[in-house]
Amino acid sequence: MSTKIKRKVDIAEITTSRTFLLVFIILTVYPILFVALTSLKSTEEFYTNVWLWPKKFAWSNFPKALIDAHIGAYFMTSLIVVAISVAIILLFGAMAGYALARLRVPFTGLILFLLLSTTFLPSEMVIMPLYIMMSKMKLLGSYYSLIIPYVGWSLPMTIFIFHRFFKTLPIELLESARMDGCTEAQTFTKITAPLMMPAIATCAIFSFVGLWGELLWASISLSMSSLRTIPFGVISFKSQFATDWGPLSASITLILIPLIILFLFVQKYFVQGITGGAVKG
Template sequence: MKEHKGLRIGHYAIAILFTVVSLYPIFLMLLSSFKTNIEIFKNPMAFPKLWTFDAYRKLLDQLPYFDYFWNSVFVSVTSVALILISGALVSFYIARFNFKWNPALFFFFLLGMMIPVKLGIVPLFILMKTLGLMNTSFSLIFVYTAIGIPMSVLILVGFFRTLPKELEESGKIDGCSDLGILVKIIAPLMRPALGTVMIMNFITVWNDFFFPLIFIQDEVKKTIPVGMLTLFSEYSTDWSVLFAGLTLSSLPMIILFAVASKQFMEGMTAGAVK
């Protein structure tokens, strides 16, 4: 019993250590957003001598930050919604319908995870320019949706195959169509998998710097990662303003993970125990 108790204490100690290591950079970022530049350089680890919101005021004065924020929200939410809808439909077909090309179709989607998308940036640039989508949010949405679907198909197909087919048979007896079975019966049971796909893709889209830098030129259409780049000057950087912007930009991800963390953990551990 004592050994078991000691082992549990050791597990808790390790978990607390990892928690502190993970949260400390976020805590330091938050503290730095309330400091002046001089304080950040003199005492980077200390609490602010005077708590001030000057960095946040400067951020909103120097940048169209709310434009960046809503652009990021629109691109991220729309991309994730399209990934969830497309991934669920494709995965349901692959997992539940017997067709000789299903393995090849599944492998085709998995190829999207094997090929680095950034290697095709020149053809993508030409394609977006030909379609007239350059300098629009839809160029980002289409690219992020295409990038996110392979991973979502991999996760969702595995989850679909763990569900008993009797659920669908009972739905058909009640007169449900295949789409009705997916929406009314299967989707509610897939919340852990859908939560996992949602969080992983939202974080990827929200933090991406590369594609907005290539496809977006207008200042008011930029997303947060690219818009924040203007805070870096050639000779100096106002770090307090930068930390204020990073603090605000991290809030949606923290809120999303807090709301959907239960589904995310269930989705990551499902199938580990029979």
């Protein structure tokens, strides 16, 4: 009797979990599909055929978004800013995480606590001081006004993830390298670097996704400049073309493409980083 009851409970748990998972997938994927389908419709068809498959593919929406609305230029600006920012974040985050995990830095726990505490500050709290600082340094409206804050905002969590990753590496591995005459720099680059892909993938995706869609600071720092990141450009594009939903959806689809490509390339290591050493306690 108890076995039958347990089996029924297991079936109920599996059914419930799969139902929630299915609902979550639908809620996540459907908006993406909706935007992709809308990008292939003309504005006239959008108002008469909102939910169904396009009757005629309006491929002209993409050239209109890329050229007429300058989304192509905004795309390149975002790509340059985010790529440079992520590269700096990964480099310095990995070195700082290694130092805190394996070089016996005093007050490591306090340093990590202070770093992580900065991530809980509301972004509105730092916008005004940051704007004043960038203005006095005459960096507003430039690539530097985006890259420097982006690096500063993403480094604390990146350092924490790398720190937890390096803590999972066997200390014997590092000690044997030192006994063979390797310096700390050689140990870092030759011994630990080949093992860092899960942590790198985890940090790269988190940083890229967060920075690629960042709008608040970009709209403030670039308000007096001709530079535009792609989220800021989409806002301008919407106000310029009002209800031209086809090209607007095409520009949003273009925003999603780099995120999908990045995840497809590093999904294997990302899953390892999430479930394994990158965040293992």
